[in-house]
Amino acid sequence: MSIAYTYTALLDVLSYRFRLQRDILTGGYSLKNDLEGALSIFDSVNPEDFGVQAISDTIIISCRTHEHFEEFLVILKKVFISFLSKGLFVRGGVAYSRHYQNGRVTYSHAIAKAYEIESKVAIYPRIMIDQNIVDMYNSGAGLPKIFGKGLLARQNGGCFINILDEDNWSQIYEAAKTMYARDQMSLVSDEAAFAKHQWFQNYLFSSSYADIEKPKYIESIGLV
Numbered sequence: 001m002s003i004a005y006t007y008t009a010l011l012d013v014l015s016y017r018f019r020l021q022r023d024i025l026t027g028g029y030s031l032k033n034d035l036e037g038a039l040s041i042f043d044s045v046n047p048e049d050f051g052v053q054a055i056s057d058t059i060i061i062s063c064r065t066h067e068h069f070e071e072f073l074v075i076l077k078k079v080f081i082s083f084l085s086k087g088l089f090v091r092g093g094v095a096y097s098r099h100y101q102n103g104r105v106t107y108s109h110a111i112a113k114a115y116e117i118e119s120k121v122a123i124y125p126r127i128m129i130d131q132n133i134v135d136m137y138n139s140g141a142g143l144p145k146i147f148g149k150g151l152l153a154r155q156n157g158g159c160f161i162n163i164l165d166e167d168n169w170s171q172i173y174e175a176a177k178t179m180y181a182r183d184q185m186s187l188v189s190d191e192a193a194f195a196k197h198q199w200f201q202n203y204l205f206s207s208s209y210a211d212i213e214k215p216k217y218i219e220s221i222g223l224v
Contacts, residue, residue, distance in 0.1 A: 004100075006097075006108075007072055008096075011060075011079065012058060012090065012092065015193070035088075039054055041078055059079070062110070069143075076161050077161055081168065092127040093113070093116065094127060094130060095111075096132065113130060114130075124195070124200065129161070131159070165209060169204070173211070176217070179197075183197075197218060
């Protein structure tokens with residue numbers, strides 16, 4: 001296989017080490033079971049069009065053609081929701097660059113760029129799209145139309161995959177609420193972890209699909 005330009009997403013499973021340590025202490029396999037359940041979403045993905053690797057807390061998904069890029073975005077949306085349904089946030093980056101892989105060797109500018117976006121730009125539980133991809137599709141160039149379909153959201157100049165739609169908002173709200181309630185005690189004084197839940201709640205309620213009758217599950221700032 002020659003070195004070719006490939007869309008590559010690198011996803012990080014947040015709280016992986018915390019959950020793993022809890023399994024070690026309890027002797028259980030809760031994290032393993034949740035990972036297997038979440039990753040079963042790939043059972044229906046065509047390996048001819050999309051490559052998938054899952055190692056520890058890292059998932060790498062690749063898309064080889066422009067024609068399948070919209071489907072790639074839909075798959076990433078489903079992956080995020082699948083992990084959320086198991087009580088796990090993911091954070092990721094998507095890049096388009098040179099990528100080479102065979103049975104023994106992976107050489108990829110795309111993975112390196114996607115990792116940089118995931119670790120330095122995404123910050124919160126979301127899958128960020130490299131601005132170069134956004135610019136490429138904005139320029140036209142005969143590429144499929146990906147804007148105006150509700151698949152992407154923008155905040156502070158950055159573009160990320162929008163996992164919310166009219167049919168799933170309540171489901172995702174309940175999953176996020178349940179996960180926060182489960183982890184609330186471990187979040188005390190952990191501002192970085194707490195901020196991820198807080199950002200996600202703000203994302204939920206900023207959506208045009210939000211049910212404003214639903215209460216916010218994270219307490220507001222109070223006086224003492």
